[in-house]
Amino acid sequence: MVTELIENPKAPRVKRVAALARKKERGETGRFLVEGPQAVRELLTYRPALAEVVYATTGTEAWQLELDRLASDAGVEIERATPQVIQAMAETVQPQGVIAVARIPDATLADALAGAKLVAVMHEVRDPGNAGAVLRAADAAGADAVVFSGESIDPWHPKVVRSTTGSLFHLPVVTESSLEDVVAAAREAGLETIAADVRGDEITDVRAQLRGGIAWVFGNEARGLGEAERDVIGRSIRLPIYGAAESLNLATAASVLLYETAFSQRA
Known part of the structure; x- marks a missing residue:
């Protein structure tokens, strides 16, 4: 259903939508x-049950017609708004004409890990771009779930949502405060937990050992994983540096390790 045009950027409902940029x-x-x-397309295609309402500008561009169809098929209300209203709702400086409000899924850690063979765990990862890039890589590599643990950034932060380019809606994403609980749940689900860490075994020496179910744990961008955290995880693996680079950034290292595991599991 399409409603009348929203024109007032200061309207209470506009402010309520904009407030969702805050974690509180x-x-x-x-x-x-x-x-x-x-x-929004990925939301309506893969997780339409989460979509509550779509706010979109008027027009006949291909994406507008497609989103109208997807929203209609999903029974999701579309509210038309001026570009000024969309700007007032958005967290980004230059919104692209459409915003949806969605419900945060209530999947549990046990649900996300059930039957999984490849999982990415981000522990104390703070940068939204890094978090989104790792989540996107996990999706591309065929991972079954992504877990955010400790004081990691909220996966529902607008910047994380945007940086995943829709991958957030392709696989279960859960948060858990305790790394110990994540490791225990992963092992209960039959997964080996492995830390991505520069002090670990070189992956070229252990590639054949990556065929079973694995939950990779990626640490903070600046400091990685501490000794106590590595002890909890139990095993560490590193990527070799063949050139002169000091190190790989989090998203690049995670992408390589997730794909190496996916290749091994499919061999």
Whole structure:
């Protein structure tokens, strides 16, 4: 259903949507923002049950017609708004004409890990771009779930949502405060937990050992994983540096390790 045009950027409902850029508001409402045609398309295609309402500008561009159809098929309300209203709702400086409000899924850690063979765990990862890039790589490598643990950034932060380019809606994503609980749950699900760490075994020596179910744990961008955290995880593996680079950034290292595991599991 399409409603009348929203024209007032200061309207209460506009302010309520904009407030979802804050973690406190997301926690209290159980809702988050999805900005841009690509992300909203993936939401409506893969997780339509999470979509609550779509706000979009008027027009006949291909993405507008497609989102109208997807929303209609999913029974999701579309509210038309001016570009000024969309700007007032958005967290980004240059929104692309559409924003959706979606419910945060209530999947548990046990549900996410059940039957999994490849899982990415981000522990104390703070940068939204890094978090989104790792999640996107996990999706591309065929991972079964992504877990955010410790004081990692909220996966429902608008910047994380945008940087995943829709991958957030392709696989279970859960948060858990305790790394110990994540490791215990992974092992209960039959997964080996492995830390991505420069002090570990070189992957070229252990590639054949990556065929079973594995939960990779990736640490903070600046400091990695501490000794106590590595002890909890139990095993560490590193990527070799063949050139003169000091190190690989988090997203690149995670991408390589996830794909190496996917290759081994499919061999």
